[in-house]
Amino acid sequence: MRLSTKGRYSVTAMLDLAIHDKAGPVTLADISQCQGISLSYLEQLFARLRKSGLVKGVRGPGGGYRLARPASEISIAEIICSVDENVDVTRCKGQGNCQDGSKCLTHELWTNLSTKLHEFLSGITLAQFVERPGIPELSLQRDKKIGRFILAKKQAAAINQGVFAVSKNINTNERASTGLVDKVSVR
Amino acid sequence: MRLSTKGRYSVTAMLDLAIHDKAGPVTLADISQCQGISLSYLEQLFARLRKSGLVKGVRGPGGGYRLARPASEISIAEIICSVDENVDVTRCKGQGNCQDGSKCLTHELWTNLSTKLHEFLSGITLAQFVERPGIPELSLQRDKKIGRFILAKKQAAAINQGVFAVSKNINTNERASTGLVDKVSVR
DNA sequence: GAATTAACCTACTATTTTAGTCAGGAATTC
DNA sequence: GAATTCCTGACTAAAATAGTAGGTTAATTC
Numbered sequence: 138m139r140l141s142t143k144g145r146y147s148v149t150a151m152l153d154l155a156i157h158d159k160a161g162p163v164t165l166a167d168i169s170q171c172q173g174i175s176l177s178y179l180e181q182l183f184a185r186l187r188k189s190g191l192v193k194g195v196r197g198p199g200g201g202y203r204l205a206r207p208a209s210e211i212s213i214a215e216i217i218c219s220v221d222e223n224v225d226v227t228r229c230k231g232q233g234n235c236q237d238g239s240k241c242l243t244h245e246l247w248t249n250l251s252t253k254l255h256e257f258l259s260g261i262t263l264a265q266f267v268e269r270p271g272i273p274e275l276s277l278q279r280d281k282k283i284g285r286f287i288l289a290k291k292q293a294a295a296i297n298q299g300v301f302a303v304s305k306n307i308n309t310n311e312r313a314s315t316g317l318v319d320k321v322s323v324r
Numbered sequence: 325m326r327l328s329t330k331g332r333y334s335v336t337a338m339l340d341l342a343i344h345d346k347a348g349p350v351t352l353a354d355i356s357q358c359q360g361i362s363l364s365y366l367e368q369l370f371a372r373l374r375k376s377g378l379v380k381g382v383r384g385p386g387g388g389y390r391l392a393r394p395a396s397e398i399s400i401a402e403i404i405c406s407v408d409e410n411v412d413v414t415r416c417k418g419q420g421n422c423q424d425g426s427k428c429l430t431h432e433l434w435t436n437l438s439t440k441l442h443e444f445l446s447g448i449t450l451a452q453f454v455e456r457p458g459i460p461e462l463s464l465q466r467d468k469k470i471g472r473f474i475l476a477k478k479q480a481a482a483i484n485q486g487v488f489a490v491s492k493n494i495n496t497n498e499r500a501s502t503g504l505v506d507k508v509s510v511r
Numbered sequence: 512g513a514a515t516t517a518a519c520c521t522a523c524t525a526t527t528t529t530a531g532t533c534a535g536g537a538a539t540t541c
Numbered sequence: 542g543a544a545t546t547c548c549t550g551a552c553t554a555a556a557a558t559a560g561t562a563g564g565t566t567a568a569t570t571c
Contacts (some may be wrong), residue, residue: 141529145434152433164546175531184548197539198545213437246339246453247332250400257444266433328558351517362560367519373521384568385516 142308144172144217149184154192155208155263162201189219208267214258228309326412331404333361334369337404341379342395349388369407376406395454401445 148166157163165183183202186192191211192202204211232286337355344350352370356363373379376390380392391398 143529146530147432163545166546177518177533179529180548181531187548194547195539196537196545196547200539200546202547209412248337249453250448251327253448254444257441261437261440301501330558351515365560368560371519381518382568383518383566384517385570387517387568389518452528493564 143182143220146268147181147216147220148174148213150174150188151204151211151263152183152266154202154204155211158204158208160200161251162195162203164201167201185220186216191215191216191219200296202314204263207264209262209264209265213261213263214255216263217258219297312315326410327404330407331367333359333366334373334407335400335403337361337366337369337375337449338378339391339453340389340453341391342398345391345395349382349386351388355387372407373403376404378406378477385452391450394451396449396451398450399446400448400450401442402451404445414447 149172153162153168153171165176165179169179183192183194187194188204190205193205194200194202215277336359340355340358341350352366355361356366370381372378374381377392378398379389380438381387381389414429
């Protein structure tokens with residue numbers, strides 16, 4: 138099991154949008170440069186995110202992408218679903234073809250497990266990550282270094298105005314990442 | 325994001341082992357026939373499961389595979405980890421190469437998310453699925469139909485002896501599976 | 512002890528997915 | 542009208558997945 142880079146890129150990019158949301162649209166060129174992802178590839182991903190109604194594109198100079206909804210209403214699950222299209226279901230597609238006529242156990246197992254997984258990922262929102270203490274400041278610091286000056290300026294103003302209020306931070310789970318963890322979800 | 329068939333096959337096969345565990349070893353040929361998976365492919369998966377210490381092979385006639393530990397001590401996460409090898413981590417491997425010297429946000433985000441996902445999958449054991457009411461009986465019924473007679477016989481005896489006690493059943497979540505759910509985890 | 516069963520092992524192959532490139536067009540701002 | 546940025550579709554190389562094939566070894570049964 139793994140999270141494709143497609144999914145990872147998307148979540149990361151959306152996080153970037155969420156962090157800079159109050160400061161205005163973020164261009165894909167910025168994200169591309171900052172995260173070392175091909176611009177064209179990002180465009181493909183954002184085409185899907187836009188079709189899913191997660192982001193809004195703003196054309197022309199000063200344009201870019203913004204979140205279509207508040208970060209608190211966008212879950213990790215939604216992001217991943219919009220870029221990963223895996224529509225085909227279990228081996229026995231609904232009617233159960235496990236050699237006999239009866240519905241096979243497998244189907245129920247997977248719908249159950251997938252439902253639980255989806256519920257889990259639905260419970261994590263972009264906002265929960267943005268709201269963690271230090272994140273906006275760290276992001277600003279980084280932006281300045283790589284030359285996202287205009288954005289950094291707008292963002293700094295936003296921070297000063299207290300837009301990035303630090304609220305209930307999520308369970309950080311700082312313990313060292315084991316090999317197992319990496320295998321499960323980070324590709 | 326998706327669960328590879330590699331992972332899905334493995335979990336399903338392990339579930340089969342768990343259901344028939346008290347009745348003796350299960351052959352890969354049986355699983356192959358029942359689930360329509362290539363025998364050779366199953367062998368490759370079980371080689372990994374064995375190396376991970378999740379199953380024990382029993383050679384010769386009447387042999388097959390058994391769980392190396394009680395089903396209650398084998399989590400879905402362990403199974404998936406043993407067959408999926410994705411060792412490479414996030415883009416910035418530890419030191420953070422997001423154009424500047426500082427550790428990028430992304431890394432923390434993913435270790436955090438992956439830890440949570442792993443914890444989630446670690447919390448689900450094979451036993452939880454086997455113990456759901458009706459599963460052993462349904463499995464027996466199916467086994468009979470496709471000709472797993474010897475196994476079915478042993479299993480029926482086991483059921484009669486009350487080996488498959490129905491204990492606390494897990495949250496079944498019967499609601500219809502949405503497209504979203506399939507996209508998230510079932511490939 | 513020969514035949515059978517079934518685990519165990521290694522190498523190869525086709526298909527699909529991923530990740531990326533390229534080449535352009537359309538809206539917006541200056 | 543020139544620059545900027547989104548937006549679109551078609552193509553491509555590399556990697557992972559899923560499956561094949563052909564064999565060896567250990568235990569059991571006859």
